[in-house]
Amino acid sequence: MDVVQSKNGVAIRLTEERWIHITEEHSELAGYYFDVLETVEEPEAIFEGKFGELLAVKEIEPGKHIVVVYKEVGQEDGFIITAFTTRRAKQVLKRKRLWPK
Numbered sequence: 001m002d003v004v005q006s007k008n009g010v011a012i013r014l015t016e017e018r019w020i021h022i023t024e025e026h027s028e029l030a031g032y033y034f035d036v037l038e039t040v041e042e043p044e045a046i047f048e049g050k051f052g053e054l055l056a057v058k059e060i061e062p063g064k065h066i067v068v069v070y071k072e073v074g075q076e077d078g079f080i081i082t083a084f085t086t087r088r089a090k091q092v093l094k095r096k097r098l099w100p101k
Contacts (some may be wrong), residue, residue, distance in 0.1 A: 004041040007056070007099050011072050012078040014042050019101045026084045035060060036083045047095040053081060057092055065089045 002035045004012050014037060023030045035058075043056035049069065065086055072078040086092070 002037055003035045003086045006040055006056075006070070006078060007043070007046060008072060008075075010028075010072045010078045011076060012072070012080060018080055018082075018090065022083050025082065028085055029066075029083055031061070032066065032083075032085075035066055036068055036080070039066045039083070040070055040080065043068075043099070045093075045097055046099040047092055048098055049095075051053075053100060054098065055092055057089065060085070063087055065092075067092055 001013055001015050003013050019033065019059050020098070029036065039056045039058040044058050047055040047057065050057055053069050054072050056070065057065050058074050066083060067081040067086060069081045070078055070080060
């Protein structure tokens, strides 16, 4: 299990169980473990999810983005739910931007 700090200063966990889930559902992310963590810690932008989750976005190559979906449970704890890559970032960019304002 690894832990990184979100832009809100919350410790966000990536457990082995979640990483297995992510790579089983999105096999293209198998080699992107540290990129997923870095996207939470140093995103280009953070957007609001539909159910209280946050979406951290970072471009990893021209036109291709990693989106990491995570939840901040309180001031000190949170966890990564899932992650995926997309070439259709416009879908995410339509959401309410939380950071940077």
